[in-house]
Amino acid sequence: MAMNESKDFLRTKVEEDLKAGRYTHVVTRFPPEPNGYPHIGHAKSICINFGIANDYHGECNLRMDDTNPTTEDTQYVEALKDAVEWLGFEWEGGVRYTSDYFERLYEYAMQLIKMGKAYVDSLSEEEIREYRGSVTLPGKRSKYATRSIEENVELFERMKKGEFADGQHVLRAKIDMSAANMQLRDPLLYRIRHTSHQRTGDTWCIYPMYDFAHCLSDYIEGISHSICTLEFENNRVIYDWILDTLGLTQQRPYQYEFARLNINYTVMSKRKLLELVNKGLVSGWDDPRMPTLAGYRRRGYTPQSIVHFCDTIGIAKANSIVDVAQLEFAIRDELNLAAPRVMCVLNPLKITIENYEGSELLEASYYPEDVPKEGVRLLPFSKEIFIEREDFDENPPKDYYRLTPTQPVRLKHAYIIECKEVIKDTTGKIIQLKAHYYPNSKSGEDRSGIKVKSAIQWVEEKSAKEIEVRLYDRLFEDESPKGSEDISPYSLKIIRNALIEPAVIDTKLDERFQFERLGYFYADPIDYSDKHPVFNKIVGLKESWGKKAQSTQPNKMEKKVQIDGKVVPMSQAQHAFFEHYTHTLGLNSEIANTLARDERLSSFYAQTLEEFNSPIPLANTVANEVARELKDKTLKELKFGAKEVAQLIKMVEDEIISSKIAKEVFEEMAKSGEAPQTIVQIKGWMQISNPQILQSIIDEVIAKNPDNVAKYKAGNTKLFGFFVGEVLKATSGKANPKMVNELVGKTLQS
RNA sequence: UGGGGUAUCGCCAAGCGGUAAGGCAUUGGUUUUUGGUACCAAUAUUCGGGGGUUCGAAUCCCUCUACCCCAUCCA
Numbered sequence: 004m005a006m007n008e009s010k011d012f013l014r015t016k017v018e019e020d021l022k023a024g025r026y027t028h029v030v031t032r033f034p035p036e037p038n039g040y041p042h043i044g045h046a047k048s049i050c051i052n053f054g055i056a057n058d059y060h061g062e063c064n065l066r067m068d069d070t071n072p073t074t075e076d077t078q079y080v081e082a083l084k085d086a087v088e089w090l091g092f093e094w095e096g097g098v099r100y101t102s103d104y105f106e107r108l109y110e111y112a113m114q115l116i117k118m119g120k121a122y123v124d125s126l127s128e129e130e131i132r133e134y135r136g137s138v139t140l141p142g143k144r145s146k147y148a149t150r151s152i153e154e155n156v157e158l159f160e161r162m163k164k165g166e167f168a169d170g171q172h173v174l175r176a177k178i179d180m181s182a183a184n185m186q187l188r189d190p191l192l193y194r195i196r197h198t199s200h201q202r203t204g205d206t207w208c209i210y211p212m213y214d215f216a217h218c219l220s221d222y223i224e225g226i227s228h229s230i231c232t233l234e235f236e237n238n239r240v241i242y243d244w245i246l247d248t249l250g251l252t253q254q255r256p257y258q259y260e261f262a263r264l265n266i267n268y269t270v271m272s273k274r275k276l277l278e279l280v281n282k283g284l285v286s287g288w289d290d291p292r293m294p295t296l297a298g299y300r301r302r303g304y305t306p307q308s309i310v311h312f313c314d315t316i317g318i319a320k321a322n323s324i325v326d327v328a329q330l331e332f333a334i335r336d337e338l339n340l341a342a343p344r345v346m347c348v349l350n351p352l353k354i355t356i357e358n359y360e361g362s363e364l365l366e367a368s369y370y371p372e373d374v375p376k377e378g379v380r381l382l383p384f385s386k387e388i389f390i391e392r393e394d395f396d397e398n399p400p401k402d403y404y405r406l407t408p409t410q411p412v413r414l415k416h417a418y419i420i421e422c423k424e425v426i427k428d429t430t431g432k433i434i435q436l437k438a439h440y441y442p443n444s445k446s447g448e449d450r451s452g453i454k455v456k457s458a459i460q461w462v463e464e465k466s467a468k469e470i471e472v473r474l475y476d477r478l479f480e481d482e483s484p485k486g487s488e489d490i491s492p493y494s495l496k497i498i499r500n501a502l503i504e505p506a507v508i509d510t511k512l513d514e515r516f517q518f519e520r521l522g523y524f525y526a527d528p529i530d531y532s533d534k535h536p537v538f539n540k541i542v543g544l545k546e547s548w549g550k551k552a553q554s555t556q557p558n559k560m561e562k563k564v565q566i567d568g569k570v571v572p573m574s575q576a577q578h579a580f581f582e583h584y585t586h587t588l589g590l591n592s593e594i595a596n597t598l599a600r601d602e603r604l605s606s607f608y609a610q611t612l613e614e615f616n617s618p619i620p621l622a623n624t625v626a627n628e629v630a631r632e633l634k635d636k637t638l639k640e641l642k643f644g645a646k647e648v649a650q651l652i653k654m655v656e657d658e659i660i661s662s663k664i665a666k667e668v669f670e671e672m673a674k675s676g677e678a679p680q681t682i683v684q685i686k687g688w689m690q691i692s693n694p695q696i697l698q699s700i701i702d703e704v705i706a707k708n709p710d711n712v713a714k715y716k717a718g719n720t721k722l723f724g725f726f727v728g729e730v731l732k733a734t735s736g737k738a739n740p741k742m743v744n745e746l747v748g749k750t751l752q753s
Numbered sequence: 754u755g756g757g758g759u760a761u762c763g764c765c766a767a768g769c770g771g772u773a774a775g776g777c778a779u780u781g782g783u784u785u786u787u788g789g790u791a792c793c794a795a796u797a798u799u800c801g802g803g804g805g806u807u808c809g810a811a812u813c814c815c816u817c818u819a820c821c822c823c824a825u826c827c828a
Contacts, residue, residue, distance in 0.1 A: 009767045009774075036828050071827065128826060137824055139754045173826055183756040185823050194826040213828045237757055237823050260758090262821095267764080315776060317766050319759095322821050326764045329777050339790060373790055404788065413786055446786065458786040520787050548788040565802040568817045593805040597815050627806050627814045634814095662807060663770085711772075721772055721798075724809055728771030744808045 011318035013051065013259055017059055017228055026227040026254070029061030033087065033094070034101075034217070034231075036068045037079035037201075039273040040288045041086040042295045043309065043330075047264040050313035052230055053092035064224055065094035069102045070216045072200035080201075082288075086296045090306045101211075101220050102202045108211050109163065111219055111249055112174060112192055116155045120248050121192060122148050123158040124175045131173075134180070135188050141181030142188045148177060162195055165208045169195050174209075178244065186237050187244075190214050218242040218256070219249075226256040232263040233320065264316070265324040268477040268484065269294050275486045284487050285478075291539050292478040292494050302475060303515055303525025303541035308334040327477065331542045338515060338523045338541070343369035343378060346415065346460040347503040347518040349472060351389035353464070354436045356420060359386040362463075365446070367416040369512065380506035384417055387464035389502055391520075394459045395436060397425055402548075404456035411441075413458040415519060419444035419451060460519045467502040470536040472524070474498065508536055520544065573599065580605050588618040597626040603638050604630060610645030611652075620652045628669050642676030651679040661739055663731070664688045692739040694746065697730070701743070701750050704729045715751060723747065 010018070020026050031052040035045060056063035065087055069075050084098060101108075115121035124147045126134065136142030150158070162172055174193035182188055192215040197208045218241075221229045229242075239258045246255050265271060270279075271294060279285045279293070288295050291302035299309060312333035316325050362385040369378040394405040394412070406412040411421035424437040444451035473495060478484075480491040507516060514526045522543035530537040573581060577599045584595035598604050608625045612618060629648065632641055651672070655665045660683060671682045683689065691697065704726060705712055715722040726747045731738050 011766095034828095038828085068828070074827075131826075132824075135824055137754095138756070140824090141755090142824085170826065185756075188824085191826055196826085210826095212826075217828085231828095233758070234822055235828085238828095239757090262759085315765080317776090319766070321759050321766090323765060326777065329765070332777060335789090344787075344789095371787070371790075372785075402788090415786060417786095419786095449786090455786080457788070460787080517787085517789085520789075522789095544787075544789050546788075565818060567803070570816065591805070593815065597805080600815085623806055623814095630814055663809095666770085666807085666813085714772085719772075724771045726771090727809070731771075740808045742808090 012320070013228070013230060013261065013318055014055060014058065016259060017055060020227070021059065028227065029056060029059040030064070030095075030225050030227045031056045031061065031230060032064040032066050032099075032221065032224060032226050034066045034068045034220075035083050036071070036074075037076060037083060038071070038074040039079060039277065040082050040295045040297060042271060042276065042293075043266070043299065043312075044264040044271050044294075045083075045086060046090060046296060046309050047313050047316070048230075048232070049087055049090055049092060050310055051261065051318060053087070053090075053094075054314075055228070055230075056095075057092075061227070062095035063092070064096070064099050064226070066099040066101065066220065066224070068213070068217065068220075069100055069200070069202060070211050070213060072196060072198045072210065075201055077201050082297065089296065089300065090310055099220075099224060100202055101216050102200060104216070104220055104223055105203060105207055105211070107223060108216055108219055109209075112211070112215070113156065113159065114249060115176065115192075115245075116159055116174075117152060118248070119152055119177070121155070121174055121176050122150055123155050123162070123172050124148065124189075125172050128170060131191075135185070136180070138185060144180045144189065145175075148175075148189070159193075162193070162209050163207075165197070167195055169197055171195060176215075176241070176244070178241075184237055184240055186214070186241055190241055214238055214241045215245060218245050218258075219251075221256040222246060222251050225254065227254075229256045229258045231258060231260055233260050233322070234263075236260050260320065261318050262320055262322050265322070266294065266327055266330065267324050267482045268327050268479050270479070270484055270486060278487055279490075282487055284490055291473070291475050301528060301539070303523065303539055304334050305337060305515075308337045311337070324483070334542050335523065335545065338517065340374055340376075342515045342517045342523055343376075343512050344371060344519050345369070345380075345504060345507050345516045346382075346462060347470070347472070347501055347507075347521060347524075348389045348391050348460065348462050348467075349474075349498050349501045349521065350392040351462075351502055352392040352395055352433065352436065354388050354390055354420070354438050354461075356386040356388065356438050356440050357423065358439045358442075361385070365416055367446075378512065380504075380510060380512075382416055382504055382506075383463045383466040385463050385465065388414070388461045389464060389467065390414075390459055390461045392433075395422070395433070397433070404548075405459060406436075411453060411455055413444070413446070413455045414440075414461045415458040416446050417461070418442070418446070419449075419453050419455055460521075462502045462504050466505045468505055468508045468536070469500045470503050470508070470538060471530075472498040472501040472538050472540065473527070474540045503536075508533070515541070517544075584622070588622070590619060590622045594622050594626045597630065598622060601630070601633075603633055607638065607645060607648075611649045614646050614649030615653050617652055617656060620656065621649065624648060624652060624665075624669070628666070632673050642674065643672045647672055647679055654679060654683065658692065658739075659683070659690060660688060661690050661737075661741075663736055663740055664690065667736065688737060690739050691734055691737045692742055694742065697738055697743055697746055698750070700730050700733050700738070701726070701746055704733065705750060712751070723751075726751070 017029055033049050033052045053063045067080055124145045126145050134142050159174055173191050175189045175191050178187045178189055180188050191212050193209045193211055195208055196210050199205050242258050280288055285293055289297035289301045291298055312330050364381040365384050366379050367382050370376045396403055396407055399407045406422055408422050411419050413419045418440040420438040420440045422436055422438050425433055426435040428434050441451045475495055476493050478494045479489045481489040517523050523541040524538040525541050527537040527539050580599035581595050584590040585592055598608050604625055607629055611621045651665055651668055654660050655662055668679050668682050711722050727743050730743050
């Protein structure tokens with residue numbers, strides 16, 4: 004499927020790495036912690052990791068990140084494996100476990116200790132917290148950080164042997180207690196837990212922390228790209244620190260982060276999901292309203308539809324909330340082409356067709372004309388039938404297409420009928436209709452000439468089967484639900500005696516059907532039996548009628564008021580610079596401001612002025628281009644100096660090169676440190692300012708793009724830039740842009 | 754308040770100095786024995802705000818704003 008030309012940033016990175024030869028082989032991993040049931044957010048991660056591995060002919064491992072024995076359980080391991088398989092992916096080799104690496108991890112920890120890069124701390128939990136400081140205050144180091152290597156080795160060995168109680172000691176990396184990034188304040192590497200582990204049993208009583216175990220597990224498995232969610236961005240520095248410190252730098256993995264999936268009307272956190280289950284608000288982890296994969300599966304979503312959904316939502320770093328409608332679209336889109344159409348009546352209203360006698364079997368296609376699938380079933384028909392109560396209205400609203408006392412309707416696959424009498428009970432409730440049919444209106448051989456507005460579903464009384472239908476709707480009413488308190492009372496409606504045409508039950512053509520005009524339904528994999536068929540509503544059909552009435556106008560764009568914050572005032576010295584720049588040198592206040600506030604820029608600027616007296620152009624270049632280089636470099640690290648910048652500007656002033664070329668020369672200069680003249684000469688970047696040459700190129704461009712010329716002449720002035728751009732492209736940027744502008748303007752006018 | 758991120762249509766999302774992709778949703782219309790599907794069309798003079806650089810800025814520079822993450826012996 005070559006759907007989108009555009010690639011996500013992860014794939015872009017992988018391609019770059021492959022091309023640059025940093026890796027010959029892509030290895031990713033899906034590393035869940037087995038402490039909860041996988042949900043659709045996991046599906047996104049699975050699709051990314053396995054998807055990338057597939058796309059680049061690499062592999063993806065499935066690894067259980069089981070470093071915390073107090074919260075993890077084997078039942079989740081099974082659920083996770085199921086989820087990956089169900090979605091149709093295959094992991095490389097057997098399932099991996101972080102616990103498989105405990106021995107090696109222990110050795111790496113020992114290595115760090117011996118390097119003096121890790122120490123056993125014996126502070127209490129509260130003390131550790133206190134010592135860590137806060138986001139604004141630096142922390143302070145534990146007195147135990149000064150223990151000798153020998154002492155640390157011995158203590159860590161004894162921790163392993165189980166000589167200490169939980170919490171008595173921990174192993175920490177020795178990094179920086181005053182680091183601005185909190186993660187770097189001597190992160191914990193190991194803690195004591197006298198808890199039996201689901202796989203290693205009682206072999207270990209010390210367990211590695213995520214930060215320590217994850218990067219090393221990735222390294223051990225030969226992972227090339229370690230992809231995780233945004234909240235681990237801050238942890239990346241430790242990931243790198245551990246690998247680098249241990250010298251594991253060859254073919255090492257790097258971490259990349261993407262935004263986790265959020266969907267409106269849905270909760271995704273393990274905690275909230277667990278709460279729903281524990282409080283009995285749903286029937287279990289596989290309740291069809293749950294966003295768990297087990298839930299979607301039971302509801303009737305296909306794995307392909309979930310994968311397709313994941314493909315459509317994209318991968319990026321912006322926190323976002325995807326509209327459920329997008330998920331619903333994915334399953335509808337698939338089922339539209341796959342599901343047989345069948346007739347079911349949820350809320351029956353009986354009709355007696357007074358002028359019909361006997362019975363017949365009508366042949367009806369399972370699929371509409373526009374679905375390229377074949378298959379038919381027989382529909383019993385007689386004078387006693389049921390239609391949907393909603394499909395009759397005695398006092399219809401405007402634009403009601405269905406049956407009314409004066410409006411006939413077609414019974415799908417059968418005849419056109421019209422209402423003759425409405426029978427009500429004493430309370431006024433309609434209990435039955437009497438109708439007449441048109442004998443010559445039979446479906447497929449209609450000679451009645453009657454135009455009906457719609458065709459409705461129906462079932463024949465004697466042959467219809469009773470089924471249970473579970474009508475599921477979104478679990479939460481609130482678009483961004485907090486939790487169980489927002490549960491929608493309409494999320495489940497059970498209809499115990501809906502009526503369905505017999506073929507569905509007798510033939511069992513499929514597990515998923517479209518109940519015509521109602522939606523897509525799925526035979527419940529657990530509760531369904533021949534005696535008591537149960538169908539789950541997967542998703543309704545798209546509805547366009549009735550929507551108009553309630554469609555709330557999206558509130559007229561209220562302009563968001565932007566508050567302008569206070570700018571920190573300039574120091575006296577800065578102010579002096581500013582004054583000098585604006586008054587003496589004639590710089591505009593913005594450039595003057597930028598220069599004045601940054602010491603490095605102002606001193607650099609002063610140096611350029613000594614080389615070449617052209618204050619304004621030099622200021623512009625320093626405040627823009629040089630400032631960019633200085634963002635992640637120091638003055639000393641710059642490959643070029645004031646002299647080169649001055650020379651560059653002089654070439655622009657002398658009209659040897661255009662400002663566009665100057666930009667490229669500058670970039671080259673910053674990279675190689677070469678003198679600007681040399682760069683221009685080597686690259687042959689001399690400006691083309693010969694009007695004859697330019698004009699011929701312009702004529703060519705114009706001749707090649709008659710459509711755009713027409714559009715331009717019709718008023719699309721934006722296209723001006725297009726023509727200029729084309730000409731510049733044709734000359735590899737060497738054309739004098741000012742002149743091109745002028746000439747293009749003139750040419751297009753004529 | 755320190756650090757790390759993010760901001761392009763109602764919702765996702767491309768875009769990397771030269772005509773603002775695409776999908777979902779919405780709105781018209783055409784086909785239709787599903788108020789479905791399919792098809793056609795509409796929908797950002799503008800990219801969080803303000804300045805600046807440039808012939809030309811969503812893209813480069815400055816600045817402000819909003820939101821998310823980090824102070825578990827969780828992952």
